[in-house]
Amino acid sequence: MATLTQAQHDRAVRFIAANRFPFPDQPDPSWPLHYRTWFNSQTHPRIAIEGPDGPHYPDIVIVDGDGRLREIAEVETALSPDMIPRWRAASEAADDTTETGCRHLLVYVPEGLEAEAQAMLEGAGISYHALRGIRVDEDGTVHVLPHQTLGNTKDHRPDSPPPASQDPVRATLDDDAREAVIRFLLAERFPFPGEGVEQWGLDLHCLTNTRHHRRRAIPGPDGDLFPAIVVVDAEGRPCKIAMVETEVGPETLPAWKACSEAAVYEGHYTDPDTGRPAKHFLLYVPLGQEETAREMLIEAGISCAGVRGYEVTEALRVRMPAILPPVVRG
Numbered sequence: 001m002a003t004l005t006q007a008q009h010d011r012a013v014r015f016i017a018a019n020r021f022p023f024p025d026q027p028d029p030s031w032p033l034h035y036r037t038w039f040n041s042q043t044h045p046r047i048a049i050e051g052p053d054g055p056h057y058p059d060i061v062i063v064d065g066d067g068r069l070r071e072i073a074e075v076e077t078a079l080s081p082d083m084i085p086r087w088r089a090a091s092e093a094a095d096d097t098t099e100t101g102c103r104h105l106l107v108y109v110p111e112g113l114e115a116e117a118q119a120m121l122e123g124a125g126i127s128y129h130a131l132r133g134i135r136v137d138e139d140g141t142v143h144v145l146p147h148q149t150l151g152n153t154k155d156h157r158p159d160s161p162p163p164a165s166q167d168p169v170r171a172t173l174d175d176d177a178r179e180a181v182i183r184f185l186l187a188e189r190f191p192f193p194g195e196g197v198e199q200w201g202l203d204l205h206c207l208t209n210t211r212h213h214r215r216r217a218i219p220g221p222d223g224d225l226f227p228a229i230v231v232v233d234a235e236g237r238p239c240k241i242a243m244v245e246t247e248v249g250p251e252t253l254p255a256w257k258a259c260s261e262a263a264v265y266e267g268h269y270t271d272p273d274t275g276r277p278a279k280h281f282l283l284y285v286p287l288g289q290e291e292t293a294r295e296m297l298i299e300a301g302i303s304c305a306g307v308r309g310y311e312v313t314e315a316l317r318v319r320m321p322a323i324l325p326p327v328v329r330g
Contacts, residue, residue: 004077004110008136010193013039013059013075015142016108018186019159021062021071024179027212030154034065036205043196049093052085062104070095071104075134079113084124091126098151103127111135114147130155139164141317161315169311173246173286177312179210181244181284182228184310184318190229190242199268203234218262221254228284239265240280244310248289253300256283260303269305271328278326279303287311290322301330 004012017039022031038046040057047063048055049072060073072090076083087107094104105126109117111133121128129151135143141161149156161167170177186208191200207216209226217224218238231240241259245252260281267277282305285293290309297304309322 002078002110002112004075004134004136006077009075009077010041011140012108012134012136012142013041014187014193015159016073016075016144017060018183020144021060021073022213023155023157024176024183024210025212031213032064033213033215035070036063036065037061038063038205043194044191044200044202046202049089051089056086056089058090068095069093070097071106071129073106073108075108076117077110079109079116079120081120084120084126087121087128088124088126091128094129096127098129100151102129102151104129104151106130106132108132108134108144111143111145114145118148161313161317164313164317167313167315167317169313173312175211175246176316178228178244178246180312180316181310181318182208182210184320185229185242185244185284190231190240201233204231204239206231218258220258225255225258227255227259233264237264238262240282242282242284244284245293246286248285248293248296250296253296253302256281256297256304257300257302266303269326271326274328276328278305278328280305282306282308284308284310284320287322290324294324294327297327298329303328 017037021037038061040046045057047061048057058072059075062071064070072094091103091105096103105128114133118131131148133145133147144159146156146158186206190206207230209215214226216230217226227241228244229242230238233239241263243259260279263279263281265280268280269278287309290307294307304327306326307324308320310318310320312318
């Protein structure tokens, strides 16, 4: 793969942001709780640095709790000499807190161009942390292929699942599967690719709650509740909430009710049967349990923007073939 299309580039950026900033097994303080991962896109230019020709929006920017830029990642569709000033600006804007003192710039290039990119970076004397190859399959699978890691050793690891035909669906779902769904949602749904600022404001940010990072709680039936994803605005309000379940039963209803009540946004989705606006609470359940979950919501009178059925493969691919409409009853 000598080049990436714009669509492949955009898919790779979102995958990398969701799956490698941080890595799924990277705990606090290796990845501090106050770090925030932002990606810039054509619809959502969020965080700029000073570039050679004015403001430049890197593909991925990591900002700490004090608003300082920490890490920057650039995903390239091809290589050309005019990238060198931009890489230099990104390097100088990133911090140098790696183990070796290299600046926290990560460069991703189409597979096969890694050696050329390395020569460009080193020939220009640009300090960088890592260089990666990227391949995007026809089915959308993103492969991240480490080439050079200068800042430390722990980050030198690939993301390269087997072909989908050799990747069976998991018979049982555990925390690894649940967190794979969370990362899928970050990469594919929050926001949807191409979704404009009218539907997803520039100030909205996803806070995920995982085994290693419990970032944002809402009031729950027994104290703090940590949903899978809490989307907050600039004022810190929980505008949209997503819950990912590995099992569905009566014991899950109190948490669903708390999520629905805490979600600030209402009216983006409407119950097709009642015409009433739904709270922006989205529920994700194992494939085959979505109808049961929706009936439970109806019987309990819980407002929900929609129920989705998912499946997870052995290599932690996520598919979401079941999408049920919003529920507002009671």
